[in-house]
Amino acid sequence: MADIKPPFTAESARQKVKAAQNLWNAQDPAKISLAYTPDTVWRNRDQFVKGTDEVKELLTKKWQKEKSYRLRKELFAFTDNRIAVQFWYEYQDAYDEMKWKRCYGLEDWTFDYESGKMRKRQMSGNDILLGPNGNGQGRWFVEETDVEDAIITEEHW
Structure with missing residues (x-):
């Protein structure tokens, strides 16, 4: 992921986002x-965390709680050295x-x-409960589905 460096173009920003998606899905x-x-x-x-040691600690705790994690990130906007991302994970x-x-959230x-490394990350996200006891929505990222193949439209929100 660090080999894709700013200043970003539309293509390199998309590549950076998908590299991050793949990296995070490896957990x-x-x-x-x-x-x-x-x-x-x-x-x-x-x-709020600072430094890679705290990042590792936060992510370790995250995936102790969040099992069967599947993430999709999409480019929202970019400038020379900044990228905004919308994401969904289950x-x-x-x-x-x-x-x-x-x-659901934005970064x-x-x-x-x-x-080419990220020096600041701000994430805002909200969780919803899926299924009959939640909002009635089913899962998008079932085991057989590549996160890139899931169709995510506003009707699904």
Whole structure:
């Protein structure tokens, strides 16, 4: 992911987003942390972390809770060294009877020009409960479906 460096074009920004999607879907906090500067600053919902050690800790805790995690990211907007992303992911909540949930949200990324690594990440997201006890929506990212093949339209929100 760090080999795609700013300034971004529409194509390189899309590549950066899909590289991040693939990296996160592998759910390897140590590997993911390599895509960020050592002094990276994050806001992840109501959590604030700084540095790759804290990133690894946050992601480790995240995937202890969020089982069967499947993520899709889409480019929203970009400038020279910034990218805005919309995302959707589904997971089974290990702390809530393994109920299926979906998170919708936006991320604001800022990248270091020289290294291509992300130095700032701000995420805002909201979870909904899926299925008959939730909003009635079913899962998009079932095991047989590639996250890129799922059709996500406004009617599904």
